[in-house]
Amino acid sequence: MIGVLLAAGSSSRLGEPKALINLGQKTLVERSLQVLQAPFIDTIVVVLGAEKEPIKVLISHERVEVLESQEWHLGQGNTLSECMRVLAPRKEPILVMLVDTPFVQEKHIEAIIVAHQKNPSQVIISSFQGQSSPPVLIPFEHQHKLYEWKGDKGFGPFWKSHPDICQWISFDEEYRDLDTTEDKKYWQENWDK
Known part of the structure; x- marks a missing residue:
């Protein structure tokens, strides 16, 4: 199994690279890589685009590969589809x-x-x-459905179009990502891990 960490965006709403933000003693990219060090994940692929050089410096795990997206500036959908096509073999x-x-x-x-x-x-x-979100696990047999994903499209249209092949796992934690300066402040004030 491959664990993919999407970290290619330019963070235009936040105004600084999300991957490099510190929560506690670790940056978001370091923390995310730690979370992906799960059993049964044999390889981790970090997909980079904007700010790739300073992020690369923080990636030192043996099982981690870097994929430099050529389409990151076109949106998350393009980055995701590019990644799926590259990993298809x-x-x-x-x-x-x-x-x-x-x-x-x-x-x-x-x-x-x-x-x-x-x-x-x-x-x-x-x-x-109740907020559907990554992490999402996609079996190989369904990955081709994302090969033509474009723009800022996240996964929402995918599971709405293919509910028959999807299974949801419910978690108690609240969905709150880190997209704005308010989010950054919230996470830095409430981080205790």
Whole structure:
């Protein structure tokens, strides 16, 4: 299984690279890589675009590969589809996580993997208090459905178009990503991990 960390965006709303923001003693990219060090994830691929050089300096894990997106400036949809196409020859399930979701913990990744083991042909989607969000686990047989994803499209249209192949895992944690200066302030004031 491949764990993919999407960290390619320019963070235009925040005004600084999300991946490099510190929460406690770690940056978001370091923390996300730690969360993805789960059993059954053999390889982690970090997808970079904007600010790739300073982020690369923080990536020192043996199991981590860097994929430099050529389409990151076109939006998350392009970055995601590019990543799926590049990894297609490996024919492995892919678990996708976003770098700006500090509420995601190791226990969430493990629950998603367990759900995948029970239903290996289903796309496993996280639901945080009813908010569907990555991490999302996509079996190889369904990855081609994302090959033509474009623009700022996230996963929402995917699961709305293919509910028959999707399974949701509910978590108690609140969905709150890190997109704005208000979000940054919230997370830095409330971070205790």
